[in-house]
Amino acid sequence: MIELENVSVRFEGRRVLQDLNLALTEKRIGVIGLNGSGKSTFARLLNGLQLPTEGAVTVGGMDTAKSGKDVRRQVGFVFQNPENQIVYPIVREDLAFGLKNLGLAKADIPVQVERALERFRLQHLIDRRTHELSGGEKQMIALIGVAVMNPRLIVMDEPTTLLDLRNKRRLMQAVSDMEQSVVMITHDLDLLSAFDRVLCFHEGRLFDDGAPEAVIARYQQVCEEC
């Protein structure tokens, strides 16, 4: 479980998230809101990439401000830009990198890498050079690089922006098959219809919170009026 208690975040004195009190227990949580409303900042709070200026964020009982390293083992983060995440020149090396860091037995690593690619039906990319991949392929490899580490929660910051319809479907199928919990920020509202809960941010505040259909309908109505 993730808990936010009286959380605010300020950048250079400007408050970009304000008075958040939340307990997140659902397996599929969507996060929506206008540009600049605070979604990415909120997502970064969940694995300690961003620390609260006020209040506390706890993950499985661990305070992100005190146990950042342990929190990051439990909470994987898929960045909006895959270039921030892909480090190695060949796909199989890149996917193996995190597993080596986790201390997995050497013989198990190629098996886990192949299995992860198969789950997304992208086995054919295993020997490709990462810098030659298309934007969408990079986005998928960045996601698989996090999924292969098997964190308990995966936070995805707009994971479908570069994806064609086929990869979008693959990603959503993989998300729905995952045992892990997922928090997904997206402007692609259709993706969230089967989610358990949707949070909507507006100007740094939690503006709405509930079942996808209701939250998305209210968001669309507000957007039409503004």
Ligand SMILES: Nc1ncnc2c1ncn2[C@@H]1O[C@H](COP(=O)(O)OP(=O)(O)OP(=O)(O)O)[C@@H](O)[C@H]1O
């Ligand atoms: N490191 C930073 N330093 C200063 N201001 C920042 C920083 N990160 C974010 N902000 C500001 O905080 C506000 C919220 O940004 P955030 O990226 O969380 O919004 P968002 O809802 O994810 O937006 P988008 O949909 O455009 O990705 C914005 O006004 C942004 O300019």
